[in-house]
Amino acid sequence: MRQIVLDTETTGLSAATGDRIIEIGCVELLNRKLTGNNKHFYLNPERDSHEDALKVHGISNEFLRDKPKFAQVADELLDYLRGAEIIIHNAPFDVGFLNKELELLGRGPISGVVDNVVDSLVMAKEMFPGKRNSLDALCGRLEVDNSGRTLHGALLDAELLADVYINMTRGQDALLIEVETEDETVTTREVPRIDLSSIVLPILVASEEEVAAHEAVLAQLDKSTGGKTIWRMAEKTMA
Known part of the structure; x- marks a missing residue:
């Protein structure tokens, strides 16, 4: 230019x-x-x-x-x-x-x-x-x-x-x-291209302690919203 x-x-x-x-x-x-x-x-x-x-x-x-x-x-x-x-x-x-x-x-x-x-x-x-x-x-x-x-x-x-x-x-x-x-x-x-096809991403699974801590946070949110959190409403709809 x-x-x-x-x-x-x-x-x-x-x-x-x-x-x-x-x-x-x-x-x-x-x-x-x-x-x-x-x-x-x-x-x-x-x-x-x-x-x-x-x-x-x-x-x-x-x-x-x-x-x-x-x-x-x-x-x-x-x-x-x-x-x-x-x-x-x-x-x-x-x-x-x-x-x-x-x-x-x-x-x-x-x-x-x-x-x-x-x-x-x-x-x-x-x-x-x-x-x-x-x-x-x-x-x-x-x-x-x-x-x-x-x-x-x-x-x-x-x-x-x-x-x-x-x-x-x-x-x-x-x-x-x-x-x-x-x-x-x-x-x-021009932006250089990077080949990502050979990269394998590891899957990290949450431990039992982490799952329990996560559920405790969700329970607290459920309590503070009167059970109107989106994920609980979705569960009821699916049920």
């Missing part, structure tokens, strides 16, 4: 009111393994970032002036994402911005290009209900080193999220084995 962990940085919080994407970071996983085939774009949003957004990502307006516009990288990005499962933390935010950028180019939504979108924030809330599930909180909880994250950055955050996602789904690792094919090694999920 090919998966892409994706993150964006933007000029603000609302694509509907004109905010734009300024950075896109993508990390590729193939059969849950990092491949190093990543994508990273800085983009000229054709507008300035809000002050609050600048405090989050620290990417200056001046730095972005000579960067390509989204239209110039759209084909490369879509070809890279095509057919993959996309993993995003708080997916509606990033997907909303990507869809808006595509709409401005007269193109359809990202859902028509990718196979599926997984929201890791929804996953985290199901796994850790009632707890903080920001990327930083998950890094701390799952022992992912985020010491280099002083500001938000799309590629760094995508790399951290890839580690977080692998840790959140690490139970699947027990089902991974490597199978050699003619052209490459493919990782598949």
Whole structure:
């Protein structure tokens, strides 16, 4: 399975009111393994970032002036994402911005290009209900080193999220084995079979003392229920 962990940085919080994407970071996983085939774009949003957004990502307006516009990288990005499962933390935010950028180019939504979108924030809330599930909180909880994250950055955050996602789904690792094919090694999920046909299970018969103790317990239960225990009622029916 090919998966892409994706993150964006933007000029603000609302694509509907004109905010734009300024950075896109993508990390590729193939059969849950990092491949190093990543994508990273800085983009000229054709507008300035809000002050609050600048405090989050620290990417200056001046730095972005000579960067390509989204239209110039759209084909490369879509070809890279095509057919993959996309993993995003708080997916509606990033997907909303990507869809808006595509709409401005007269193109359809990202859902028509990718196979599926997984929201890791929804996953985290199901796994850790009632707890903080920001990327930083998950890094701390799952022992992912985020010491280099002083500001938000799309590629760094995508790399951290890839580690977080692998840790959140690490139970699947027990089902991974490597199978050699003619052209490459493919990782598949398979549970090894165990032959139990040669195993003979011993029959342990209760001793007289154990039978007597068991009957004493049943008698006590009969007394406390007024003789309405299921096994006594069954005995009367059979009789």
